[in-house]
Amino acid sequence: MRNDIVIPGSGELTYEIRNIVNVAEKLQKRGVTINWENIGDPIVKGEEIPLWMKRIVADEAMKNDTYGYCPTRGVLETREFICTLTNRRGGTQITPDDIIFFNGLGDAIAKVYGNLRKECRVLMPSPTYTTHSLGESTHAGALPVCYQLRPDDNWYPDLEDLRNHVRYNPQISGIMFINPDNPTGMVYPEETLRRIVAIAREFDLFIIADEVYNNVVYNGQRTVPLSDVVGDVPAIAMKGISKELPWPGSRCGWIEVYNYDRDVRFQKYVNSILSSKMNEVCSTTLPQKVIPAIMTHPEYPVYLKERIDRYERMSTITYNCLKEVPGLQVNRTNGAFYMAVAFAEGLLNDRQSLPIENAEVRELVESLVNAPGVSPDKRFVYYVLAHTGICTVPLSSFNTSLQGFRVTLLERNEKECERIYGTLAQKIKEYLNSSY
Numbered sequence: 001m002r003n004d005i006v007i008p009g010s011g012e013l014t015y016e017i018r019n020i021v022n023v024a025e026k027l028q029k030r031g032v033t034i035n036w037e038n039i040g041d042p043i044v045k046g047e048e049i050p051l052w053m054k055r056i057v058a059d060e061a062m063k064n065d066t067y068g069y070c071p072t073r074g075v076l077e078t079r080e081f082i083c084t085l086t087n088r089r090g091g092t093q094i095t096p097d098d099i100i101f102f103n104g105l106g107d108a109i110a111k112v113y114g115n116l117r118k119e120c121r122v123l124m125p126s127p128t129y130t131t132h133s134l135g136e137s138t139h140a141g142a143l144p145v146c147y148q149l150r151p152d153d154n155w156y157p158d159l160e161d162l163r164n165h166v167r168y169n170p171q172i173s174g175i176m177f178i179n180p181d182n183p184t185g186m187v188y189p190e191e192t193l194r195r196i197v198a199i200a201r202e203f204d205l206f207i208i209a210d211e212v213y214n215n216v217v218y219n220g221q222r223t224v225p226l227s228d229v230v231g232d233v234p235a236i237a238m239k240g241i242s243k244e245l246p247w248p249g250s251r252c253g254w255i256e257v258y259n260y261d262r263d264v265r266f267q268k269y270v271n272s273i274l275s276s277k278m279n280e281v282c283s284t285t286l287p288q289k290v291i292p293a294i295m296t297h298p299e300y301p302v303y304l305k306e307r308i309d310r311y312e313r314m315s316t317i318t319y320n321c322l323k324e325v326p327g328l329q330v331n332r333t334n335g336a337f338y339m340a341v342a343f344a345e346g347l348l349n350d351r352q353s354l355p356i357e358n359a360e361v362r363e364l365v366e367s368l369v370n371a372p373g374v375s376p377d378k379r380f381v382y383y384v385l386a387h388t389g390i391c392t393v394p395l396s397s398f399n400t401s402l403q404g405f406r407v408t409l410l411e412r413n414e415k416e417c418e419r420i421y422g423t424l425a426q427k428i429k430e431y432l433n434s435s436y
Contacts, residue, residue, distance in 0.1 A: 074101030104251035127398035180335025218312035348376035
Protein backbone atom coordinates (compact mmCIF):
# COMPACT_ATOMS: atom_id res chain seq x y z
CA MET A 1 0.00 0.00 0.00
CA ARG A 2 1.02 3.62 -0.43
CA ASN A 3 1.20 4.19 3.35
CA ASP A 4 2.05 2.08 6.36
CA ILE A 5 -1.43 1.59 7.82
CA VAL A 6 -0.48 -0.58 10.81
CA ILE A 7 0.15 1.04 14.19
CA PRO A 8 3.65 0.58 15.67
CA GLY A 9 4.02 -2.63 17.66
CA SER A 10 0.96 -4.27 16.07
CA GLY A 11 1.44 -8.05 16.00
CA GLU A 12 4.22 -8.02 18.56
CA LEU A 13 1.77 -9.08 21.26
CA THR A 14 -0.43 -12.06 20.43
CA TYR A 15 -3.39 -13.82 22.03
CA GLU A 16 -1.69 -17.16 22.58
CA ILE A 17 -4.65 -18.54 24.57
CA ARG A 18 -6.51 -18.76 21.27
CA ASN A 19 -3.50 -19.23 18.97
CA ILE A 20 -2.62 -22.53 20.56
CA VAL A 21 -6.15 -23.77 19.85
CA ASN A 22 -5.35 -23.59 16.13
CA VAL A 23 -2.29 -25.77 16.67
CA ALA A 24 -4.18 -28.21 18.92
CA GLU A 25 -6.94 -28.58 16.33
CA LYS A 26 -4.36 -29.45 13.67
CA LEU A 27 -2.88 -32.08 15.99
CA GLN A 28 -6.37 -33.37 16.73
CA LYS A 29 -6.94 -33.98 13.02
CA ARG A 30 -3.72 -35.99 13.05
CA GLY A 31 -4.95 -38.30 15.78
CA VAL A 32 -3.86 -36.55 19.01
CA THR A 33 -6.49 -36.61 21.78
CA ILE A 34 -6.58 -33.14 23.37
CA ASN A 35 -7.20 -32.19 27.01
CA TRP A 36 -8.21 -28.53 26.79
CA GLU A 37 -6.53 -26.90 29.81
CA ASN A 38 -5.98 -23.56 28.10
CA ILE A 39 -9.25 -21.59 27.87
CA GLY A 40 -11.27 -20.47 30.89
CA ASP A 41 -14.64 -21.53 29.51
CA PRO A 42 -16.51 -23.69 32.05
CA ILE A 43 -19.08 -24.67 29.43
CA VAL A 44 -16.44 -26.23 27.17
CA LYS A 45 -15.25 -28.28 30.17
CA GLY A 46 -18.72 -29.69 30.75
CA GLU A 47 -20.39 -27.42 33.30
CA GLU A 48 -24.14 -27.62 32.95
CA ILE A 49 -26.40 -24.63 33.48
CA PRO A 50 -29.15 -25.61 35.97
CA LEU A 51 -32.70 -25.90 34.71
CA TRP A 52 -34.01 -23.13 36.97
CA MET A 53 -31.53 -20.69 35.41
CA LYS A 54 -32.43 -21.77 31.86
CA ARG A 55 -36.09 -21.23 32.67
CA ILE A 56 -35.43 -17.65 33.81
CA VAL A 57 -33.63 -16.95 30.53
CA ALA A 58 -36.34 -18.71 28.49
CA ASP A 59 -39.15 -16.82 30.22
CA GLU A 60 -37.43 -13.50 29.60
CA ALA A 61 -36.88 -14.41 25.96
CA MET A 62 -40.66 -14.75 25.59
CA LYS A 63 -41.15 -11.05 26.35
CA ASN A 64 -41.21 -8.65 23.41
CA ASP A 65 -39.17 -5.90 25.07
CA THR A 66 -36.20 -8.27 25.35
CA TYR A 67 -35.81 -7.98 21.57
CA GLY A 68 -35.48 -4.20 21.53
CA TYR A 69 -32.74 -1.72 22.32
CA CYS A 70 -32.09 -0.94 25.95
CA PRO A 71 -30.69 2.36 27.29
CA THR A 72 -27.06 2.97 26.34
CA ARG A 73 -25.88 2.57 29.94
CA GLY A 74 -27.90 -0.63 30.25
CA VAL A 75 -31.24 -1.87 31.60
CA LEU A 76 -32.22 0.50 34.43
CA GLU A 77 -33.70 -2.16 36.72
CA THR A 78 -30.50 -4.20 36.47
CA ARG A 79 -28.29 -1.17 37.15
CA GLU A 80 -30.42 -0.38 40.20
CA PHE A 81 -29.99 -3.98 41.38
CA ILE A 82 -26.20 -3.82 40.95
CA CYS A 83 -26.08 -0.51 42.82
CA THR A 84 -27.80 -2.18 45.75
CA LEU A 85 -25.22 -4.99 45.77
CA THR A 86 -22.33 -2.51 45.80
CA ASN A 87 -23.77 0.12 48.12
CA ARG A 88 -24.89 -2.25 50.85
CA ARG A 89 -21.24 -3.11 51.50
CA GLY A 90 -20.88 0.38 52.95
CA GLY A 91 -17.94 1.52 50.84
CA THR A 92 -17.93 4.08 48.05
CA GLN A 93 -21.53 4.68 46.95
CA ILE A 94 -22.72 4.69 43.35
CA THR A 95 -25.89 5.44 41.39
CA PRO A 96 -27.31 3.68 38.32
CA ASP A 97 -25.65 6.37 36.19
CA ASP A 98 -22.26 5.13 37.42
CA ILE A 99 -22.81 1.79 35.64
CA ILE A 100 -22.29 1.16 31.92
CA PHE A 101 -22.96 -2.21 30.29
CA PHE A 102 -20.81 -3.62 27.48
CA ASN A 103 -20.81 -6.62 25.18
CA GLY A 104 -18.47 -8.53 27.45
CA LEU A 105 -15.42 -7.21 29.26
CA GLY A 106 -13.44 -7.41 26.02
CA ASP A 107 -15.65 -4.61 24.73
CA ALA A 108 -15.26 -2.68 27.99
CA ILE A 109 -11.47 -3.11 27.97
CA ALA A 110 -11.23 -1.83 24.39
CA LYS A 111 -13.20 1.30 25.20
CA VAL A 112 -11.63 2.00 28.59
CA TYR A 113 -8.11 2.00 27.12
CA GLY A 114 -9.15 3.29 23.70
CA ASN A 115 -10.52 6.55 25.14
CA LEU A 116 -7.28 7.48 26.89
CA ARG A 117 -4.95 10.09 25.45
CA LYS A 118 -2.26 8.29 23.48
CA GLU A 119 0.55 9.50 25.74
CA CYS A 120 -1.21 8.42 28.95
CA ARG A 121 -0.25 4.97 30.19
CA VAL A 122 -1.93 2.52 32.55
CA LEU A 123 0.53 0.50 34.63
CA MET A 124 -0.10 -3.23 34.10
CA PRO A 125 0.78 -6.20 36.31
CA SER A 126 3.18 -8.74 34.84
CA PRO A 127 2.05 -11.41 34.16
CA THR A 128 -1.41 -10.23 33.23
CA TYR A 129 -4.40 -11.27 31.15
CA THR A 130 -3.60 -10.69 27.49
CA THR A 131 -6.69 -8.65 26.60
CA HIS A 132 -5.67 -5.93 29.06
CA SER A 133 -2.05 -5.71 27.92
CA LEU A 134 -3.09 -5.78 24.25
CA GLY A 135 -5.76 -3.13 24.79
CA GLU A 136 -3.46 -0.77 26.68
CA SER A 137 -0.45 -1.18 24.40
CA THR A 138 -2.56 -0.82 21.26
CA HIS A 139 -3.94 2.53 22.41
CA ALA A 140 -0.43 3.77 23.21
CA GLY A 141 1.32 2.27 20.19
CA ALA A 142 4.01 0.95 22.54
CA LEU A 143 4.82 -2.05 24.67
CA PRO A 144 3.09 -2.28 28.08
CA VAL A 145 4.58 -0.67 31.17
CA CYS A 146 4.50 -3.20 34.00
CA TYR A 147 4.98 -3.85 37.69
CA GLN A 148 5.92 -7.36 38.73
CA LEU A 149 3.87 -10.09 40.38
CA ARG A 150 6.32 -12.29 42.27
CA PRO A 151 6.12 -16.10 41.98
CA ASP A 152 8.41 -16.37 45.04
CA ASP A 153 5.85 -14.46 47.13
CA ASN A 154 2.48 -16.09 46.28
CA TRP A 155 2.29 -13.96 43.11
CA TYR A 156 1.69 -10.84 45.23
CA PRO A 157 2.65 -7.55 43.56
CA ASP A 158 6.05 -6.00 44.15
CA LEU A 159 4.77 -2.70 45.57
CA GLU A 160 8.20 -1.09 45.55
CA ASP A 161 8.47 -1.85 41.84
CA LEU A 162 4.95 -0.48 41.31
CA ARG A 163 5.72 2.70 43.21
CA ASN A 164 8.99 3.29 41.36
CA HIS A 165 7.28 2.99 38.00
CA VAL A 166 4.71 5.58 39.06
CA ARG A 167 7.30 7.87 40.62
CA TYR A 168 9.71 7.94 37.70
CA ASN A 169 7.31 7.75 34.73
CA PRO A 170 5.07 10.83 34.58
CA GLN A 171 3.12 9.33 31.66
CA ILE A 172 1.52 6.81 33.99
CA SER A 173 -2.02 7.98 34.68
CA GLY A 174 -3.59 4.81 36.07
CA ILE A 175 -2.91 1.49 37.79
CA MET A 176 -4.63 -1.75 36.79
CA PHE A 177 -5.00 -5.00 38.69
CA ILE A 178 -7.12 -8.16 38.38
CA ASN A 179 -8.62 -9.52 41.59
CA PRO A 180 -8.86 -12.51 41.84
CA ASP A 181 -6.05 -12.68 39.35
CA ASN A 182 -5.83 -14.20 35.91
CA PRO A 183 -3.45 -15.92 35.13
CA THR A 184 -2.11 -16.65 38.64
CA GLY A 185 -5.21 -17.40 40.77
CA MET A 186 -3.87 -15.02 43.44
CA VAL A 187 -6.29 -13.02 45.62
CA TYR A 188 -5.10 -9.57 46.69
CA PRO A 189 -4.90 -9.05 50.47
CA GLU A 190 -6.84 -6.02 51.72
CA GLU A 191 -3.67 -4.29 52.95
CA THR A 192 -2.10 -4.64 49.50
CA LEU A 193 -5.14 -3.03 47.90
CA ARG A 194 -5.06 -0.17 50.39
CA ARG A 195 -1.41 0.46 49.60
CA ILE A 196 -2.14 0.55 45.85
CA VAL A 197 -4.97 3.01 46.50
CA ALA A 198 -2.62 5.13 48.62
CA ILE A 199 -0.09 5.29 45.76
CA ALA A 200 -2.83 6.30 43.33
CA ARG A 201 -3.99 9.01 45.72
CA GLU A 202 -0.45 10.32 46.32
CA PHE A 203 0.32 10.63 42.60
CA ASP A 204 -3.17 11.68 41.49
CA LEU A 205 -3.89 8.58 39.39
CA PHE A 206 -7.01 6.57 38.70
CA ILE A 207 -7.45 2.80 39.17
CA ILE A 208 -8.85 0.04 36.96
CA ALA A 209 -9.83 -3.18 38.76
CA ASP A 210 -10.94 -6.23 36.79
CA GLU A 211 -13.21 -8.04 39.28
CA VAL A 212 -14.93 -10.52 36.98
CA TYR A 213 -13.92 -13.37 39.35
CA ASN A 214 -15.00 -11.41 42.42
CA ASN A 215 -17.23 -14.20 43.79
CA VAL A 216 -15.02 -17.14 42.76
CA VAL A 217 -12.84 -17.45 45.89
CA TYR A 218 -11.92 -20.45 48.03
CA ASN A 219 -9.49 -21.86 50.64
CA GLY A 220 -11.12 -19.66 53.25
CA GLN A 221 -10.13 -16.48 51.42
CA ARG A 222 -12.35 -13.53 50.66
CA THR A 223 -12.24 -10.93 47.93
CA VAL A 224 -12.16 -7.29 48.96
CA PRO A 225 -13.88 -5.31 46.19
CA LEU A 226 -12.26 -2.07 45.14
CA SER A 227 -15.34 -0.13 46.29
CA ASP A 228 -14.53 -1.12 49.90
CA VAL A 229 -11.08 0.49 49.91
CA VAL A 230 -10.98 3.07 47.10
CA GLY A 231 -12.09 6.01 49.28
CA ASP A 232 -11.98 9.22 47.24
CA VAL A 233 -9.73 7.96 44.41
CA PRO A 234 -11.31 7.94 40.92
CA ALA A 235 -11.65 4.37 39.71
CA ILE A 236 -13.34 1.88 37.41
CA ALA A 237 -14.28 -1.68 38.42
CA MET A 238 -15.00 -4.21 35.67
CA LYS A 239 -17.52 -6.98 36.35
CA GLY A 240 -19.53 -9.54 34.42
CA ILE A 241 -21.44 -12.81 34.27
CA SER A 242 -19.25 -14.81 31.89
CA LYS A 243 -17.39 -16.66 34.64
CA GLU A 244 -19.81 -16.50 37.55
CA LEU A 245 -23.07 -17.78 36.08
CA PRO A 246 -21.22 -18.92 33.89
CA TRP A 247 -22.45 -17.49 30.59
CA PRO A 248 -19.40 -16.51 28.51
CA GLY A 249 -21.43 -16.62 25.32
CA SER A 250 -23.73 -13.88 26.60
CA ARG A 251 -20.95 -11.28 26.13
CA CYS A 252 -22.30 -9.30 29.06
CA GLY A 253 -20.16 -7.20 31.37
CA TRP A 254 -20.22 -3.77 32.96
CA ILE A 255 -18.11 -1.12 34.61
CA GLU A 256 -18.81 0.61 37.89
CA VAL A 257 -17.42 4.14 38.10
CA TYR A 258 -16.29 5.37 41.53
CA ASN A 259 -15.84 9.04 42.47
CA TYR A 260 -16.95 10.40 39.10
CA ASP A 261 -17.40 13.88 40.58
CA ARG A 262 -14.00 14.11 42.29
CA ASP A 263 -11.97 15.11 39.22
CA VAL A 264 -12.98 17.08 36.09
CA ARG A 265 -10.51 15.21 33.87
CA PHE A 266 -11.81 11.87 35.07
CA GLN A 267 -15.38 13.04 34.37
CA LYS A 268 -14.45 13.89 30.77
CA TYR A 269 -12.76 10.53 30.40
CA VAL A 270 -15.79 8.58 31.63
CA ASN A 271 -18.06 10.70 29.41
CA SER A 272 -15.91 9.79 26.41
CA ILE A 273 -16.31 6.08 27.24
CA LEU A 274 -20.09 6.56 27.39
CA SER A 275 -20.08 8.48 24.11
CA SER A 276 -18.18 5.71 22.35
CA LYS A 277 -20.77 3.26 23.66
CA MET A 278 -23.55 5.49 22.30
CA ASN A 279 -22.15 4.93 18.82
CA GLU A 280 -23.19 1.28 19.24
CA VAL A 281 -26.55 2.34 20.72
CA CYS A 282 -26.47 -0.27 23.52
CA SER A 283 -25.31 -3.69 24.65
CA THR A 284 -27.30 -6.93 24.28
CA THR A 285 -30.56 -6.70 26.22
CA LEU A 286 -31.45 -10.29 27.18
CA PRO A 287 -28.54 -11.19 29.50
CA GLN A 288 -28.84 -7.87 31.33
CA LYS A 289 -32.52 -8.40 32.05
CA VAL A 290 -32.07 -11.80 33.71
CA ILE A 291 -29.27 -10.85 36.13
CA PRO A 292 -31.48 -9.79 39.09
CA ALA A 293 -33.74 -12.85 38.87
CA ILE A 294 -30.80 -15.27 38.63
CA MET A 295 -28.71 -13.73 41.39
CA THR A 296 -31.65 -13.50 43.82
CA HIS A 297 -32.90 -17.02 43.13
CA PRO A 298 -32.74 -19.17 46.31
CA GLU A 299 -30.71 -21.84 44.46
CA TYR A 300 -28.06 -19.40 43.25
CA PRO A 301 -25.79 -19.35 46.35
CA VAL A 302 -26.05 -23.14 46.63
CA TYR A 303 -25.15 -23.55 42.96
CA LEU A 304 -22.26 -21.09 43.19
CA LYS A 305 -20.85 -22.77 46.30
CA GLU A 306 -20.90 -26.18 44.62
CA ARG A 307 -18.87 -24.83 41.70
CA ILE A 308 -16.38 -23.01 43.92
CA ASP A 309 -15.89 -26.10 46.10
CA ARG A 310 -15.06 -28.07 42.97
CA TYR A 311 -12.51 -25.48 41.83
CA GLU A 312 -10.90 -25.69 45.25
CA ARG A 313 -10.61 -29.48 44.98
CA MET A 314 -9.15 -29.30 41.48
CA SER A 315 -6.74 -26.58 42.60
CA THR A 316 -5.52 -28.78 45.44
CA ILE A 317 -5.02 -31.76 43.13
CA THR A 318 -3.14 -29.67 40.57
CA TYR A 319 -0.99 -28.02 43.22
CA ASN A 320 -0.12 -31.33 44.86
CA CYS A 321 0.89 -32.85 41.52
CA LEU A 322 3.08 -29.97 40.37
CA LYS A 323 4.66 -28.76 43.61
CA GLU A 324 6.92 -31.83 43.80
CA VAL A 325 8.61 -31.12 40.46
CA PRO A 326 12.11 -29.69 41.02
CA GLY A 327 12.66 -26.31 39.38
CA LEU A 328 9.01 -25.22 39.38
CA GLN A 329 7.61 -22.27 41.31
CA VAL A 330 4.10 -23.41 42.18
CA ASN A 331 1.69 -21.45 44.38
CA ARG A 332 -1.65 -22.57 45.76
CA THR A 333 -4.45 -20.65 44.08
CA ASN A 334 -7.18 -18.96 46.13
CA GLY A 335 -9.47 -17.54 43.46
CA ALA A 336 -10.60 -17.72 39.83
CA PHE A 337 -9.87 -21.02 38.07
CA TYR A 338 -6.32 -20.66 36.82
CA MET A 339 -2.86 -21.59 38.02
CA ALA A 340 0.36 -20.03 36.72
CA VAL A 341 3.58 -22.00 37.14
CA ALA A 342 7.05 -20.55 36.55
CA PHE A 343 10.27 -22.42 35.80
CA ALA A 344 13.42 -21.46 37.64
CA GLU A 345 15.48 -19.03 35.58
CA GLY A 346 17.58 -20.71 32.91
CA LEU A 347 15.96 -24.13 33.37
CA LEU A 348 14.48 -24.25 29.86
CA ASN A 349 16.61 -24.34 26.72
CA ASP A 350 16.29 -25.01 22.98
CA ARG A 351 17.74 -28.52 23.19
CA GLN A 352 14.92 -30.02 25.25
CA SER A 353 12.15 -32.08 23.69
CA LEU A 354 9.77 -35.03 24.10
CA PRO A 355 9.42 -37.92 21.67
CA ILE A 356 6.62 -37.67 19.10
CA GLU A 357 5.86 -40.98 17.37
CA ASN A 358 3.58 -39.64 14.65
CA ALA A 359 5.92 -38.32 11.94
CA GLU A 360 3.36 -35.83 10.60
CA VAL A 361 2.73 -34.42 14.08
CA ARG A 362 6.45 -34.26 14.79
CA GLU A 363 7.10 -32.37 11.55
CA LEU A 364 4.38 -29.84 12.35
CA VAL A 365 5.55 -29.23 15.93
CA GLU A 366 9.23 -28.95 15.01
CA SER A 367 8.41 -26.42 12.29
CA LEU A 368 6.72 -24.32 14.98
CA VAL A 369 9.24 -24.62 17.81
CA ASN A 370 12.22 -24.01 15.54
CA ALA A 371 10.82 -20.80 14.06
CA PRO A 372 12.76 -17.61 14.87
CA GLY A 373 11.96 -15.96 18.19
CA VAL A 374 10.04 -18.84 19.79
CA SER A 375 10.30 -18.55 23.57
CA PRO A 376 11.56 -21.57 25.55
CA ASP A 377 8.24 -21.99 27.36
CA LYS A 378 6.31 -21.95 24.09
CA ARG A 379 8.62 -24.71 22.86
CA PHE A 380 7.88 -26.63 26.06
CA VAL A 381 4.11 -26.18 25.73
CA TYR A 382 4.06 -27.37 22.10
CA TYR A 383 6.12 -30.48 22.82
CA VAL A 384 3.90 -31.37 25.80
CA LEU A 385 0.81 -30.81 23.65
CA ALA A 386 2.03 -33.11 20.90
CA HIS A 387 3.39 -35.76 23.27
CA THR A 388 0.51 -35.91 25.78
CA GLY A 389 -2.42 -33.97 24.28
CA ILE A 390 -2.44 -31.65 27.32
CA CYS A 391 -3.05 -28.13 26.03
CA THR A 392 -1.66 -25.36 28.27
CA VAL A 393 -0.58 -21.77 27.57
CA PRO A 394 2.98 -20.39 27.70
CA LEU A 395 3.34 -18.03 30.65
CA SER A 396 5.46 -15.66 28.56
CA SER A 397 2.34 -14.90 26.48
CA PHE A 398 0.87 -13.15 29.53
CA ASN A 399 3.09 -10.09 29.19
CA THR A 400 6.00 -11.39 31.27
CA SER A 401 9.63 -12.38 30.83
CA LEU A 402 9.03 -15.34 33.16
CA GLN A 403 9.08 -18.76 31.52
CA GLY A 404 6.32 -21.16 32.52
CA PHE A 405 2.76 -22.14 31.73
CA ARG A 406 -0.84 -21.47 32.77
CA VAL A 407 -3.51 -24.10 33.25
CA THR A 408 -7.19 -24.00 34.09
CA LEU A 409 -8.86 -25.76 37.04
CA LEU A 410 -12.11 -26.58 35.25
CA GLU A 411 -11.84 -30.36 35.05
CA ARG A 412 -14.94 -31.87 36.67
CA ASN A 413 -13.69 -35.38 37.35
CA GLU A 414 -11.16 -35.67 40.18
CA LYS A 415 -9.60 -38.87 38.84
CA GLU A 416 -9.17 -37.30 35.43
CA CYS A 417 -7.65 -34.20 37.03
CA GLU A 418 -5.17 -36.43 38.89
CA ARG A 419 -4.33 -38.23 35.65
CA ILE A 420 -3.82 -35.04 33.65
CA TYR A 421 -1.63 -33.26 36.15
CA GLY A 422 0.16 -36.38 37.30
CA THR A 423 1.05 -36.97 33.66
CA LEU A 424 2.07 -33.34 33.21
CA ALA A 425 4.33 -33.46 36.27
CA GLN A 426 6.07 -36.59 34.99
CA LYS A 427 6.51 -35.20 31.48
CA ILE A 428 7.98 -31.96 32.84
CA LYS A 429 10.66 -34.00 34.58
CA GLU A 430 11.36 -35.93 31.38
CA TYR A 431 11.47 -32.74 29.33
CA LEU A 432 13.91 -31.02 31.69
CA ASN A 433 16.20 -34.05 31.59
CA SER A 434 16.13 -34.35 27.81
CA SER A 435 18.93 -31.89 26.95
CA TYR A 436 21.64 -33.31 24.76
